[in-house]
Amino acid sequence: TKKAKYKRVKIPKGVRKNQALQVRNEGYLRPDGTRGKLVFKVNELKHALFEREGDNLRTTVNISLKDALLGFENKKLFTHLDGRKVAVTQEPGYTIRPNSQRRLKGEGMPVYGSQTNAFGDMIIHFQVEW
Template identity: 25%
Template sequence: MQGVHSYRYNVDGIGVSDTPNSPGGLSKRRSVDNIFPLLPSYFSRSSSRRSPSPFSRSASRRSPSPTPSSLYRSISRKSAELTGHPGASPASLSRNTSRRSTTPIMYSNSTGIPVKPPAVEKKLECTLEELCFGCTKKIKITRDAITSSGQLIQDEEVLSIKVKPGWKKGTKITFEGKGNEVPGTQPADIIFLIAEKRHHLFRRDGDDLELAVEIPLVKALTGCTISVPLLGGEKMDLSIDDEIIHPGYVKMIEGQGMPTKDPEGARGNLKLLFLVDFPTELTDEQRSNVLGILEDCC
C-alpha cells in the first residue's frame, strides 16, 4: 500500500446570508426649518390683520404664533413621551431603535461570497490492531454554532469514522462544515490525521511488521523451535534446524504483516529480527571445549 490517502465526508450545511442588514430605525427626519412652510396660513401676521372677526385681536393675544424654539421644544417633549427619557431628540430615538434591533450583522468579503476559514486539524490515534483489522471510531466534538435567530451557542456532536484495514499514519479524514461557525463566513472543515500508537511488541515498516526475538547462544548454534506471537493475539510455532542464527539474522514469515491495497485482501510480511544472548562467564573447561569445537569452523 503506497502513499497517504485522504477521505472526505460531504456534509450538507445551511448557508449563512452575508448581505449586510439595511439600516434600522426611523424614516428620514425633516428639520425644524422645513416645518414652517407646511403650517396653516392663520399663523401669519397678515392673516391676523385681515380677519374680519371682532374676536381676532383677543384670539391673537391669547394664541401667539409659534416660534421655531417653541415648536422644537414641543417636538422634544413628544419624543420624550415616546422614549421615556426627557430631552430625547428624534435622532436619539433613531439611535435607540437601532440599538434594540436583534438582527445579527453579517460581514462578507469584497466579492460578496462568504469566506471559509482554514480547516481545523485533529489527531486520531489508532492501535496497530485497529489499522490492521479495521474499526469504527466515535469522536465527540464541541463547536461554535449560529442559530436561526443569530445567537452563538455551543453545539455538541458525535462523529463516526470507519477505519479501513491498511490505513497508514498521516491518512486524512475530512468532515466538511463541521468546524466553528462565524458570522459572515462559511463553517470551517475538520480534518482528522491518523496517528499510530506505539506497540509493545511490533513495529510497522510500510506493509510489513517487525518483531525482535532473543534466543540464547546454544540454540542459535544448534537449532531450536520457538513460539512467535502474531498481531491480534495468536501464536505460531517456528522451527529453525538447518541454519545458524547469528546477530542480525532475519527470518521472514509471509502474510502476517499489514493489509495491502493491491491485491485486495493481501497482507505484508512479518520480519523476525534475531538477537543472540551470549554468556557473560565461562569456566576454563568450558572455554577449552568451545575452542576444540569451533577451532576449525572460523
C-alpha cells in the same frame, strides 16, 4: 458556540500514519444547507512488540546461543496484532547468526485498498543472547 460532536468511524484495514480519510456529509454546514466532508488524519500508537515499516511489521526475537546453534521448534511464540499465535522455528543443522533476519511472508499489515486481501511481511530480527 461550538458543541463537541462524536462520530463513530470505521477505519479501513491497512491505513497508514498521517493518511487522510474522509466522511461525507459530516463536515461544516454550507450556506446552501448541505454538509461538507469531515477530513481527518490517522495516527498510530507505538506497540510494545511490533514496529511498522510500510505494510511490513518488524519485531525482535531473543534466542539463546544454544538455540542459535542447534535450532528450536515452537519455542519462540508471540501474539500477532490480530490475536493469532505465531511460532518461529529453526531446523537443527542451520545456524542463526547474531543480528540475522527472517521474513515471514504475508504476516505483516494488511495492504490498504488491496482487492486481493494482500498482507505485508513480518521481519524478525534475531538477537542472540550470549
